[in-house]
Amino acid sequence: MTTQRPFRWQPHDGKRHAVHHDTFPTQHTTTLCGEELTIPTTRATKQQWCWPTCTDCDTAWRLAEGIPLPLQQRRTTNGPGPAHMLAVLSHSTRG
Numbered sequence: 001m002t003t004q005r006p007f008r009w010q011p012h013d014g015k016r017h018a019v020h021h022d023t024f025p026t027q028h029t030t031t032l033c034g035e036e037l038t039i040p041t042t043r044a045t046k047q048q049w050c051w052p053t054c055t056d057c058d059t060a061w062r063l064a065e066g067i068p069l070p071l072q073q074r075r076t077t078n079g080p081g082p083a084h085m086l087a088v089l090s091h092s093t094r095g
């Protein structure tokens with residue numbers, strides 16, 4: 001079972017966000033939670049990998065893969081919902 005994950009983690013602005021797996025350095029993209037960023041050309045430092053996981057990205061990732069949400073993440077109902085995030089994501093990956 002070597003299922004390719006659709007996303008990967010990318011440290012950005014104090015948190016680890018999820019971005020599309022096939023993003024490449026210098027590419028301008030959008031995280032699953034809607035943050036815009038440019039993929040850095042240097043690998044994230046060990047310290048950056050210790051940043052807290054972005055719960056919005058984690059939630060969107062789980063929804064995309066059909067992974068059940070842990071209980072403590074079910075109360076993220078404010079702001080744009082996961083459906084909106086996924087819509088943004090699919091738009092940003094076309095073409």
Ligand SMILES: [Zn+2]
Nearest residue numbers: 017033054057
């Ligand atoms: Zn995020």
